[in-house]
Amino acid sequence: MEKVLYLYSSREGQTKKIIGRIAEQLGHNDAASINLHENPDVNLSDYDKVLIGASIRYGHLNKKLYQFIEANQQQLSEMKAAFSA
Numbered sequence: 001m002e003k004v005l006y007l008y009s010s011r012e013g014q015t016k017k018i019i020g021r022i023a024e025q026l027g028h029n030d031a032a033s034i035n036l037h038e039n040p041d042v043n044l045s046d047y048d049k050v051l052i053g054a055s056i057r058y059g060h061l062n063k064k065l066y067q068f069i070e071a072n073q074q075q076l077s078e079m080k081a082a083f084s085a
């Protein structure tokens with residue numbers, strides 16, 4: 001079975017709710033849902049697909065998210081990855 005990760009960067013919880021709803025709609029009830037700020041060292045190679053959800057403040061995503069994407073650029077380009085903000 002495919003392993004799906006829902007990874008989020010949420011300040012007040014809206015993004016967490018939104019990606020939870022997407023997971024529900026796609027039938028990914030068993031997918032992992034991880035807060036990037038609590039688990040910055042999440043290992044993408046443990047998953048087949050990832051959806052990254054992030055909130056915007058004053059035109060910017062959270063700095064930790066930019067750092068995560070930069071650090072995992074190679075892995076993200078080689079797996080099925082989607083982004084929502």
Ligand SMILES: Cc1cc2nc3c(=O)[nH]c(=O)nc-3n(C[C@H](O)[C@H](O)[C@H](O)COP(=O)(O)O)c2cc1C
Pocket residue numbers: 009010011012013014015016054055056057058059060
């Ligand atoms: C102080 C503040 C600044 C925001 N700046 C932006 C922005 O620049 N662009 C945008 O599209 N939304 C902006 N928003 C809207 C948030 O991205 C939106 O409310 C989002 O759902 C919050 O998600 P979160 O609860 O997961 O942090 C802003 C919201 C707040 C409270």
